[in-house]
Amino acid sequence: MSQLKVYNKSDVLSLTKIRKFETRLGEEILTAADPNNIAASIEKSPAEYVLFGIPEDIGVRASEGQGGGEPAWVSFLSNFLNIQSNDFLVGSNILLLGHLDFRDLAQLIEANASDPEEKLMAYRHAVHTIDEAVEPLIRIITAAGKIPIVIAGGHNNAYPLIKGAAKGLNKAGLIPLPQINAVNLDAHPEFSPIEGRHSANGFRYAEEDGFLEKYCVIGVHENNIPQNVWLDIRNNPFTDLITYEDIFVLEKRNFAQAVAHATGYTEDNYIGLELDLDAIAQVPGAGLPPSGLTPLHARQYVTFAAIDSRIAYLHICEGAVCVGNGCSNPSTGRLISYIVSDFLKARE
Numbered sequence: 396m397s398q399l400k401v402y403n404k405s406d407v408l409s410l411t412k413i414r415k416f417e418t419r420l421g422e423e424i425l426t427a428a429d430p431n432n433i434a435a436s437i438e439k440s441p442a443e444y445v446l447f448g449i450p451e452d453i454g455v456r457a458s459e460g461q462g463g464g465e466p467a468w469v470s471f472l473s474n475f476l477n478i479q480s481n482d483f484l485v486g487s488n489i490l491l492l493g494h495l496d497f498r499d500l501a502q503l504i505e506a507n508a509s510d511p512e513e514k515l516m517a518y519r520h521a522v523h524t525i526d527e528a529v530e531p532l533i534r535i536i537t538a539a540g541k542i543p544i545v546i547a548g549g550h551n552n553a554y555p556l557i558k559g560a561a562k563g564l565n566k567a568g569l570i571p572l573p574q575i576n577a578v579n580l581d582a583h584p585e586f587s588p589i590e591g592r593h594s595a596n597g598f599r600y601a602e603e604d605g606f607l608e609k610y611c612v613i614g615v616h617e618n619n620i621p622q623n624v625w626l627d628i629r630n631n632p633f634t635d636l637i638t639y640e641d642i643f644v645l646e647k648r649n650f651a652q653a654v655a656h657a658t659g660y661t662e663d664n665y666i667g668l669e670l671d672l673d674a675i676a677q678v679p680g681a682g683l684p685p686s687g688l689t690p691l692h693a694r695q696y697v698t699f700a701a702i703d704s705r706i707a708y709l710h711i712c713e714g715a716v717c718v719g720n721g722c723s724n725p726s727t728g729r730l731i732s733y734i735v736s737d738f739l740k741a742r743e
Contacts, residue, residue, distance in 0.1 A: 398528045399447075401430040401493040411476045421476030423486030433492070433532075438539040440490045444739065445536045446544045448472070448494035453501055453525060454551030455713065457518035457593035467714050468494055468547040470728025475735060484736055484743075490541070495528055497521075519591035526555040526592065533559025533708065538566040542742075543708040544735060550585050550671055550712050553577070553597035557667050560707040561606040564665055575707050576609040576661035577601075579669035580696045582687060583619045584612055584636060586628060594713070602633075608664060611635040611657040613696070614642070614674050614688055635660055639687070654696055658703040665707040668700050670734065672714030678727055690730055694737045701741035709738050 404426050411421030427436035437445060448468035455461065480486050500521050508514035529552055536543045537560045545556060557577060565573040577598060579585065587596040589603060601607035616639050628634045637656065641647045648656070658666075672678045676687030697709070711734060714727045 398495045398497060399433065399493055399532065400496050401427050401433065402491055403427075403430070407476060407491060410473050418480040419476060420478045420480050420484070420486035420489070423480050424476065425487065425490045427490070427492060434535050434539075437490065437492075437536055437541060440541075441487075442490035443488050443541060444544055445490045445492055445541045446546070446735075447492040447532070448546045449497075449525070449529065449548035449552055450494055451497045451501070451525060451548045453497060453504075453518055453521050454549030454592070454594040454597075456501075457515065457522050457551070457591070458549070458587075458595045459515065460549075460594065465547070467727055467731065471546050471731040471735075472728070474729040474732035478732060478736055484740055489544075489739070494547075495525075495532075497525060497528075500524060516591070519593055522551050522592035525552065526558075529555035530559040530562075534563040534566070537563025537707060539563075540567060542706055544738070545708060545710045546712075546731060546735070547714075548712050549594035550581075550669075551592060551594040551597050552712060553579075553585065553667065553669060553710065554592070554600045556708055556710055557598075557601040558604065558606045560665070560667060564707060570665060574606055574608045574664070575667060576664045577607055577611075577667040577669055578657045578661055578700060578704070579610070579612040579671065580614050580674050580688070580693065581612055581669070581671040582614060582616050582639070582674045583671070584615050584624050584628060585671070586610070586612075586624050586634070587621070588623070609633045609635075609661050611637075611660045613637045613653050613657050614639045614692075616640070616687075650692055650695065651699065654699045655703070658700055662704065665705045666700070667707050668697065668704070668709045668738075670697060670709075670711045672711065672727070672731070675714075675730075678714050678730065690733070693730075694734055697734050697738045698741040701738050706742070709735070711735070 450465045450468035504517045561573040561575045564570045
């Protein structure tokens with residue numbers, strides 16, 4: 396776990412704006428007691444939630460997408476730590492662990508790949524390195540009875556999150572087999588074929604390897620669904636999909652009903668709760684749809700699912716602060732902080 400940069404209280408307070416007569420989450424949030432023994436720090440912590448970031452664009456680039464999501468972690472953290480601590484939400488139930496740093500790996504690929512094809516293959520190979528760092532950390536957190544909250548990075552990280560949570564919950568005796576369900580709010584199905592690891596096929600790899608039992612994705616744009624993926628999902632009794640058009644254009648069911656369907660479909664097991672920010676029209680990212688969900692939909696989705704499901708982890712990914720085409724949205728981090736606070740309030 397050499398990529399893990401563990402935070403101390405000074406790191407947290409450096410991002411927290413202290414103000415007289417007020418208390419911010421950053422003043423109360425917990426950090427690892429022993430940075431040299433992460434497993435013991437997590438296990439002994441009184442916090443129920445363990446928060447960390449994966450600020451990387453490697454998985455998105457391995458899917459031939461744009462970067463720009465790496466700064467989302469710091470943007471989120473700067474906002475989240477400055478939320479008011481009050482009767483609605485306190486920071487003492489959260490352990491802020493730190494972030495996984497893969498910048499050297501990305502820089503190595505950019506400096507040495509000789510052509511676009513070699514660069515693509517190198518990025519896909521590099522995703523395995525990320526998997527190998529994320530999976531054991533999630534396994535440690537879930538085996539200790541804690542709920543991971545994971546921010547930033549590409550949707551490639553769904554695979555090690557599912558794998559690690561399934562193994563951890565099984566080790567803790569909470570599930571009989573190392574296998575969980577997943578619910579995803581996303582403009583894309585993220586169920587592309589096995590062709591090397593990238594941000595669009597994490598759920599497929601998790602299913603193929605036996606760690607994902609049921610998968611339901613909400614809000615997918617019909618224009619984004621490859622025919623082979625559509626057939627695979629429709630012909631598999633353990634996968635389900637509700638399109639954006641069915642909810643908002645044809646109005647076959649409303650948004651709350653769609654979320655209720657997803658949580659009901661997966662209620663027989665713990666779920667990985669996934670939110671891809673490219674589903675939201677106002678947030679730049681890998682998708683940047685001209686039509687899409689609103690921030691309110693994202694907040695309601697996380698709230699409803701947190702109340703109605705057994706949560707293995709929360710994962711919010713692919714929200715960009717800046718992308719190569721010039722789009723910029725510094726408020727992305729603040730939106731993520733609202734969504735995380737909604738999740739915590741709903742759980743309480």
